Amino acid sequence: MKGYEIVEIIENFAPPELAIEGDNIGLLFGELDKEVNKIGIALDCSLMVIERAYNEGVDFLITHHPIIKNPVNRFVDLIYKKISLLSKADITLYTAHTNLDICKNGLNDCLAEHFNLKDVKELYPNGLGRIGIFEGSFNDFLKKVEEVEKNYTLVKSKEVEDNFKLAVLSGYGLSQKDIEYVSKIADVYLSGDLTHHSKILAEELGLIVVDATHYSTEVFGLKKFLKYLNKNINLDIVSLDF
Numbered sequence: 001m002k003g004y005e006i007v008e009i010i011e012n013f014a015p016p017e018l019a020i021e022g023d024n025i026g027l028l029f030g031e032l033d034k035e036v037n038k039i040g041i042a043l044d045c046s047l048m049v050i051e052r053a054y055n056e057g058v059d060f061l062i063t064h065h066p067i068i069k070n071p072v073n074r075f076v077d078l079i080y081k082k083i084s085l086l087s088k089a090d091i092t093l094y095t096a097h098t099n100l101d102i103c104k105n106g107l108n109d110c111l112a113e114h115f116n117l118k119d120v121k122e123l124y125p126n127g128l129g130r131i132g133i134f135e136g137s138f139n140d141f142l143k144k145v146e147e148v149e150k151n152y153t154l155v156k157s158k159e160v161e162d163n164f165k166l167a168v169l170s171g172y173g174l175s176q177k178d179i180e181y182v183s184k185i186a187d188v189y190l191s192g193d194l195t196h197h198s199k200i201l202a203e204e205l206g207l208i209v210v211d212a213t214h215y216s217t218e219v220f221g222l223k224k225f226l227k228y229l230n231k232n233i234n235l236d237i238v239s240l241d242f
């Protein structure tokens with residue numbers, strides 16, 4: 001199977017035009033006009049993941065987080081190690097980031113579906129996150145949270161009635177700006193990457209927050225994306241960090 005055929009299958013699921021502006025997605029290293037024999041998939045394009053891809057004989061690597069977020073001026077140290085290993089094994093690197101968060105059945109939809117949200121809408125106008133009604137008690141909700149991440153962090157400064165408004169956002173969604181925005185429209189908010197200051201703000205604004213970790217809120221949906229790939233691609237696909 002050719003690299004560009006794999007990209008077509010990925011992009012049928014996660015159209016690149018859905019990505020938020022400035023996101024570093026798509027083909028990030030290597031070429032597409034080559035025969036692919038083994039695919040790797042990972043949340044992060046870490047050195048560990050690239051080493052595993054290299055050792056496993058992967059020649060096409062799909063990651064959710066891009067290898068480089070901000071422009072770099074020199075290829076030394078860690079980025080040199082990563083690039084030279086990708087090059088040595090001729091691994092094509094393709095990233096589906098916010099387009100995979102936003103798309104139908106993507107990472108955000110997977111969370112919304114897991115919590116059985118009713119009247120689901122996009123949380124942000126750019127398509128990130130979902131908001132809807134959670135039908136049940138707060139304890140019912142926590143049981144469902146455990147299925148995403150057992151070691152979640154709960155910030156709860158007030159009680160909440162059954163059938164509450166729940167917002168979910170995969171990955172990094174607990175900045176102070178996010179907390180402020182979500183506190184106006186939801187009772188409970190589940191995402192990842194809580195900081196001390198956003199915790200305090202959530203308490204002050206009376207927003208109940210669950211940090212189910214950046215990793216788990218994204219890997220939850222990535223597993224479903226991997227199922228889609230396995231269904232549509234007749235090649236060995238190995239997950240490298242989940």
Ligand SMILES: [Fe+2]
Pocket residue numbers: 065170171172214218
């Ligand atoms: Fe992320």
